[in-house]
Amino acid sequence: MSERALLSLIACCAVPLLLLWGQQSFAETPPHLWRGVLFYACAGLVFLALTGSLKAAQPIVAPFQRLLARLLQSPAAQAAMARLGHRPRRTLLLLGSVAAAYTLLQLLPTRAPNAGYLDAVLLWLASAGLYAAAFWPSAGSALVLRPALSATRVRCALAEHGAELAVLSALTLLGAALRFWQLGAIPDIVSGDEGLVSRMALNAAANPPSPFMTQVNYGTLGLLLMGLPMRWGGTDPMHARMVCALAGALSVPATYLMARAMFTPLIGLVAAILVAVNHVHLHFSRLNVAGAPLDTLFAPLALWLLYRGIKSGRALDFALSGIVIGMHLYFYTGARLIIVVVVAFAALLMLLDRKHAVRHAGHFAALAGGLAIVGAPMALWWWTHPEDFNVRMNQIGIVQSGWLAGAAQMTGRSIPALLWQQVSDCLLMFTYYPASAFYLGSMPLLDQLTAAVFVLGVAYSLWHTREPRFLLLNLWLLASVLGAAALTNPAISVYRVLVVLPAVATLAALGAVKLIQVVRLRARLDRRVGLAAAVAFAGVVALINVSYYFTQLVPGCGFEDSYTRLASRLGAYLRTVDPAYRAYLYGAGRFAYGIHPSVDFLSGGLPIQNLEEYGKTSTTGPPPPALPDGGRGSIFLFMPDRRQELAAVEARYPGGTTRELTDCGSVVMLIYTLPPAG
Numbered sequence: 160m161s162e163r164a165l166l167s168l169i170a171c172c173a174v175p176l177l178l179l180w181g182q183q184s185f186a187e188t189p190p191h192l193w194r195g196v197l198f199y200a201c202a203g204l205v206f207l208a209l210t211g212s213l214k215a216a217q218p219i220v221a222p223f224q225r226l227l228a229r230l231l232q233s234p235a236a237q238a239a240m241a242r243l244g245h246r247p248r249r250t251l252l253l254l255g256s257v258a259a260a261y262t263l264l265q266l267l268p269t270r271a272p273n274a275g276y277l278d279a280v281l282l283w284l285a286s287a288g289l290y291a292a293a294f295w296p297s298a299g300s301a302l303v304l305r306p307a308l309s310a311t312r313v314r315c316a317l318a319e320h321g322a323e324l325a326v327l328s329a330l331t332l333l334g335a336a337l338r339f340w341q342l343g344a345i346p347d348i349v350s351g352d353e354g355l356v357s358r359m360a361l362n363a364a365a366n367p368p369s370p371f372m373t374q375v376n377y378g379t380l381g382l383l384l385m386g387l388p389m390r391w392g393g394t395d396p397m398h399a400r401m402v403c404a405l406a407g408a409l410s411v412p413a414t415y416l417m418a419r420a421m422f423t424p425l426i427g428l429v430a431a432i433l434v435a436v437n438h439v440h441l442h443f444s445r446l447n448v449a450g451a452p453l454d455t456l457f458a459p460l461a462l463w464l465l466y467r468g469i470k471s472g473r474a475l476d477f478a479l480s481g482i483v484i485g486m487h488l489y490f491y492t493g494a495r496l497i498i499v500v501v502v503a504f505a506a507l508l509m510l511l512d513r514k515h516a517v518r519h520a521g522h523f524a525a526l527a528g529g530l531a532i533v534g535a536p537m538a539l540w541w542w543t544h545p546e547d548f549n550v551r552m553n554q555i556g557i558v559q560s561g562w563l564a565g566a567a568q569m570t571g572r573s574i575p576a577l578l579w580q581q582v583s584d585c586l587l588m589f590t591y592y593p594a595s596a597f598y599l600g601s602m603p604l605l606d607q608l609t610a611a612v613f614v615l616g617v618a619y620s621l622w623h624t625r626e627p628r629f630l631l632l633n634l635w636l637l638a639s640v641l642g643a644a645a646l647t648n649p650a651i652s653v654y655r656v657l658v659v660l661p662a663v664a665t666l667a668a669l670g671a672v673k674l675i676q677v678v679r680l681r682a683r684l685d686r687r688v689g690l691a692a693a694v695a696f697a698g699v700v701a702l703i704n705v706s707y708y709f710t711q712l713v714p715g716c717g718f719e720d721s722y723t724r725l726a727s728r729l730g731a732y733l734r735t736v737d738p739a740y741r742a743y744l745y746g747a748g749r750f751a752y753g754i755h756p757s758v759d760f761l762s763g764g765l766p767i768q769n770l771e772e773y774g775k776t777s778t779t780g781p782p783p784p785a786l787p788d789g790g791r792g793s794i795f796l797f798m799p800d801r802r803q804e805l806a807a808v809e810a811r812y813p814g815g816t817t818r819e820l821t822d823c824g825s826v827v828m829l830i831y832t833l834p835p836a837g
Contacts, residue, residue, distance in 0.1 A: 173255065176285075177202035180262055183278070194265060201258075252293035253528075259286035260532045264539055267371060276369055283371070283536065287482050290532045294475040294525060323424050327415055327431065334435035335408035337705065338444045342404055343397025345445065345709070348719050348727040350597060353448040354757030357399040360386035360447070361760075370489065371536035372544070376551045377450060378537070381490035385447060394763060395734075399447045407444025407452035410459070411435045414661040417463035420470070421628040422669060425690070429668035429697055434660060436701040438708040439594045439604050443654055448597050451657035454493030457483060459661040461497055462631060465504075468522055469627050477522040481529025488537045492551070493658035500638050501526070504631055511625050555646050557581065581644040588643060589613065589663060594653045599717050604653050604660075606703045608696070609667050616670030635662040671696050716823035722750055723757070725827045728820055729796070730761025732830070739835070742767040742794040745801050767796075797829040805829050 181198030184190065263282045270279065317324070349357075359374055364386025368379050381402075388398040414434045419427030434440060434455065444452045461483040468476030484501070487494035505523050509516040531538075541548040549559075557563040567574050584592070590610035594600050605613055617636070623629045639659035646652050672693060679689040712718060719727075733742065744750075744767055758767070793812070797805045808831055809815065815833040819826045 174202050174206050177205065179278075180266075180282075183266070198262075249293045252289050256286045256289035256293065256532050259283075259289060260535045264535055267369065267536060267539060268543075270369070272368065273366070276367065276371075280370055283533070287485070287529075287533050290529055291475070291478060291482060294478040296473070296475060323428075326428055327412060330415070330428065330431050330435055331408060331411050333432075334411040335404075337435065337441055338404040338407050339401075342400050342445060343395055345713050346442075346718055347731075348724050349396055349730065349757040349761055350446075350448055350719055350723050351726065351755040351757050352597065353396075353399070353446055354730070354755065354760035356382075356385075357389070357396075357447050357760050358756060360399065361389050361394060362386070364390040372540045373537075373548055373550075376492050378489035378491065381450060381453060394760070396447075396761075399760075400445060403447055403450070403452045404444050406456045407440060410440070410444075410452060410455040410661070413456050413459040413463070414664055417459040417466070417661060418665040418668060420463055420467050421632070421665065423672075425693060426665070426668045426672050429671060429693055430661070430664040432697045432701060433609060433664035433667055436704045437604070437660065437664070438600070438602065438606075438704040438712075439598065439653065440657060440660055441704070441708055442598055442600075442712075443657065446597070449654050449657075450491030450493075451654055453490045454487075454658035455660050457487035457490065458493055458497050458635075458658050461487065462500070462635070465501065465526065466628060466631060468526075469519065472519075472522070474522050474525045477519075477526040478529045481526035481531075482533050484526075485530045485533025485537075488534050496638055496642055496656075496658055498530070500631070500634050503634050503638070504627075507630060507634070508627065511630070512627075515627075552645075557645055578644070582640065585640045585643040588653050588656075592653070596652050596654055597719075598654070598712075599719065600707075600712055601717075602707060605663070605667070606700060606707075608703065609700050612670035612674060612696075613663060613667040614670070615674055616666030616668070619669060619673060620666055632662050632666060635659055636666070721827075723755060724822050725750060726755030726757050727761065728822050729828060730755075730758040732820055733758070733762035733765045733767075733794075736762075736765065736794060736832075737792065738763060738765060740765065740792040740794050740832075742796060743770050744768065744796045745770050745804055746796070746798045750798060792835040793833045795831040795833070797831070799826050799829060802829065805831055 177198045181195045181202065184195035184198060185192065259282055263279060263286065266279060266282070270276070356375075356377070359377070360382045363374075363379055363382040367383055368374075370378075370380035370383060372379050374382060385399070385402045388401040389395075392398045411431045411434055415427040415431035417427075418430035440452070440455065443449055461480050464476045464480035464483060468474070468480065480501075484494055484497055487497065505516070508519075546553070553559040563574060563577060566572070566577055570577075572580075589604045590613065591603055593602060594604055603610070620629045620632055624633055636659055639656045639662075643652060643656045646655065675689050675692045675696070678684075679686070679692075716724070718724075736742075742765060746769070795805070795808050795812075805817070809817070812831075812833050815831050818830050818832070820828040820830055
């Protein structure tokens, strides 16, 4: 496809879109007349250009061109106009991308909450697509893809990289199998937060909100995608966890791409398997309680593209990196950390290698432009709703929540001393502190073997910080440590900074491979011995992590606290009950309905009423309240220490059945079921 044909195709697509947006501007309440007129005028001009009608207007346009030439007397302006003149395709596509993004920003504030957002999403995707196309290295995609997909090129690629691709495919399948196997049953406990997130996702799929906003830590676009499997396949733990499991599996090849680009295929493969089998990442890929697997998918992809751009000097890689970071914003909070990493990387690159940084200044501008185009709607949300955008950080941040000032006053320690304690705790969260939040595991993020070589990798990386690849990894690790230090309890919150796991895995793989290389060279061993040692290292790490998770942690009763486990067992039981039943809970002082959203999620919203008064001090008090509908079935739920009240209810409402709900071999709840009358 020639450049002229490509421009004509883009223009043909632009005409109906401009007309549609113009009509939409008129139809809104209140109508945006000037915006509608502008879109109609642009559509008309593009249409006239397509039909060749603008050629006759050259005598009219020429005076304005001469006036513009006089105004642009400065060398910088003339140089910019010259560059635009040499790249008309890029100029047109960039202007189209900016126009689409600007239109979206104008559209969102006027959109009614229940009006639907399909056109807005298409406009958003169009702005990203136009921006990426502006940096495409050829006038037509066919000119690039045709030789790349030719049979000869494919055969050559398979001959050169076939074994590597086969191993990576096997690792990706391993990562998927470890995450999707018995996904709904392992873990068989749904925590309150997982129930809350799952209900948020289900609501987003049932009544889609604006995809360009946040709810708690999540972007609503991410919640919508999490809710679709439940909407289509069923409201149960397996479908609630599918998106996180998929993202966790895809994190394996994403980590490989980044580590391979920075180092070697062997280091890439070792890093990929460390992510595939890591017990913490495996666990949170099998839950819908945190978006960490989404972070470990987007972050390495973005930084892989950035580093590939540094190596190759291709503007397209930088632009795609910015687009990926921008899209990451609509899923989970790790994107904010990656933005900090990229900004710090560009600034330090300027200090450490000014010549290199200046050469890539335009490329970093391309990255910033991609981030701005794709992230503009989320930036608008942040600007107009800062409290909603930062709600979780305001709740758990050491400064925002008041924890730092309170701890200083309570302990008598200075604020610098407390800050250093936070940082020192974070430095040990990878190798020492157990990953306990939403996990209650006894092992830290890294097993002992991986932790040992991770220390070697960090030492090697710090020593070579001036190199861009090591600078990028070190900044990523440092930003995660400081980000965790900003939390009230960083030692147990490693799941909040799983965004750094690809970097940690890469550094551990680097330390392991370098150690093996040193030993092999000193002992004058064959390269195959070194490869076998790397395979053995990866195999032992896989055995340790997978065995720990599936044979020690999950089968035991250590996962989650007793009341969370009770809530999950109760919700799973109520799911088997006819939705027409009404449930009454006798659990005053120990367990009350409403504190664990997992009950709502698992039961499908079965109504439950807390009955706290009766029997609080004696069993001779008034009888329980009359049923709201004598014809409906009822379920009475009792904590084990309230058996006397169970006897009173059985006497007042005879004809029911009693059963015990157990967990870990102990009775956790007594259930009396009264069937419907008649």
